[in-house]
Amino acid sequence: MHILLTNDDGVYAPGLRALRSELLKLGKVTVVAPAGEQSAVGHSITLLTPLLVQEVVDDSGSAMGWAVEGRPADCVKLAIIELLKDEPPDVVVSGLNAGSNAGINVLYSGTVAAAIEGAFFQKTSIAVSLEYTKPKPLDFPRAAGYARRAIEQILAQPQSEGALFNINIPSLEKGPIAGIRVVPQNLAAYRETFDRRIDPRGRVYFWSGPDFGCPDPHPDTDVSALAERYITVTPLQFNMTRAALLDEMRRWKLSI
Numbered sequence: 727m728h729i730l731l732t733n734d735d736g737v738y739a740p741g742l743r744a745l746r747s748e749l750l751k752l753g754k755v756t757v758v759a760p761a762g763e764q765s766a767v768g769h770s771i772t773l774l775t776p777l778l779v780q781e782v783v784d785d786s787g788s789a790m791g792w793a794v795e796g797r798p799a800d801c802v803k804l805a806i807i808e809l810l811k812d813e814p815p816d817v818v819v820s821g822l823n824a825g826s827n828a829g830i831n832v833l834y835s836g837t838v839a840a841a842i843e844g845a846f847f848q849k850t851s852i853a854v855s856l857e858y859t860k861p862k863p864l865d866f867p868r869a870a871g872y873a874r875r876a877i878e879q880i881l882a883q884p885q886s887e888g889a890l891f892n893i894n895i896p897s898l899e900k901g902p903i904a905g906i907r908v909v910p911q912n913l914a915a916y917r918e919t920f921d922r923r924i925d926p927r928g929r930v931y932f933w934s935g936p937d938f939g940c941p942d943p944h945p946d947t948d949v950s951a952l953a954e955r956y957i958t959v960t961p962l963q964f965n966m967t968r969a970a971l972l973d974e975m976r977r978w979k980l981s982i
Contacts, residue, residue, distance in 0.1 A: 727753030727881075730815035730844070732801045733823060734764040734836030737782055737793040741822035741856065744866035746790070748874035749819060752881075756815065757782065757791030758805035760836075764798055765825075769839035772796045777804055798840035806847050818844025819877065821854030822870055826894045828855075828948040828958065829912040829940050838892055842964050845890040852877055852890075857897045857952060865898045876906060876957055890962045894948060896955045904955040911960050912947035916940050 729749050733742045737759040749755045761780070778795040792809055794801045802818060820840035827835040837853050844851030854877070856869045872895050880891055892911070896903065919935035943949040948958040 727817065728810075728813060728815045729753055729755045730802065730805050730810065730818045730849075731755050731757045731791075732759045732798055732805070732818070732820050732840045734760065734767065734798045734820070734840065735824055736760050736762050736764065737791075739824070741824055741864070741866045741870075743784075744870035745819070745822040745854065745873055746784075747867070748870040749877070751874060752878060753816075756805070756810060758794060758801045758809055759791070760798060760801060761793040761795050764836045766834045767797050767836045767839070768834055769799050769842060770797050771799050771803065779804070779809070798836040799843040802840050802843035802847075806844075806849070815844075815849060817881065818847075818849045818851040819854065820844075820852070821856075821893075822866060822873055822895075823853070823855035824858065824864060826855050826857035826952060827853060827892065828857075828894050828952055829914065829943075830916060832892060832911060832962070838962070841890060841892070842962070845888040845964060848887040850881065850885045850889045850891075852880065852893060854893045854895070856895045859897045859899060868898060869895050872903065872957060876959060880959070890964070892948070892958075892960045892962050894952050894958045896952050896957065900955060902955070903957060905957070906959060907951045907956040908959050908961075909946055909948050909951045909956075911962070912940060912944050912949040914940055914942035914944060914949075 780793045782790050782793050784790045820837045823837040832838050841851040841853035854873045920932040940949045948960050951958045
């Protein structure tokens with residue numbers, strides 16, 4: 727099995743390195759990831775500037791893949807169309823992200839966007855994120871072990887082309903993992919804050935605050951299960967058509 731590994735934290739992120747070590751137990755792993763931090767860029771792609779590419783090596787000096795001066799979605803697109811066209815990946819894995827991507831965070835996440843891009847190309851694609859509760863070194867190696875076991879079990883099941891999954895691992899600081907649960911995405915709006923400041927020239931600016939939480943974690947969703955210390959697995963889709971409204975809208979008889 728050939729696994730394409732990417733992320734949005736950058737090719738040198740410890741989460742990617744830890745997950746690569748675990749995924750090598752499942753097959754060949756090729757990394758194509760952003761050269762630098764690309765968190766919360768969503769599914770943006772690069773159109774007006776070149777996508778510079780540089781080969782990268784692991785700690786032993788062995789070839790690992792490529793760093794791309796672009797977005798996470800760029801990396802997957804470029805990998806499948808150009809860099810790996812002679813040996814296409816069977817699976818796309820994005821992570822291991824520093825910070826959970828549950829609830830509506832899925833819409834902002836570069837980690838999830840990279841997995842969605844893989845699904846566009848009809849590859850089974852999996853995004854993996856690790857929750858953290860305070861800024862401190864995260865235990866990525868242990869979390870990567872949990873991630874690999876979850877990924878292995880998903881891949882053992884029959885998959886439709888372009889199957890897409892989102893995995894979140896609870897903060898390991900809070901205690902033992904309770905298990906794995908398959909749950910839907912929480913759709914409740916998050917609570918956000920902005921710190922209003924004045925720069926030295928008297929201009930107003932705002933800094934996004936760290937208090938970004940879900941005040942309504944509906945039961946039996948990814949947000950609530952994560953809080954209960956479960957690894958969450960959510961099947962996703964990128965078809966955003968509101969199918970239930972189509973027939974009604976056709977009766978509107980819209981015209982020019």
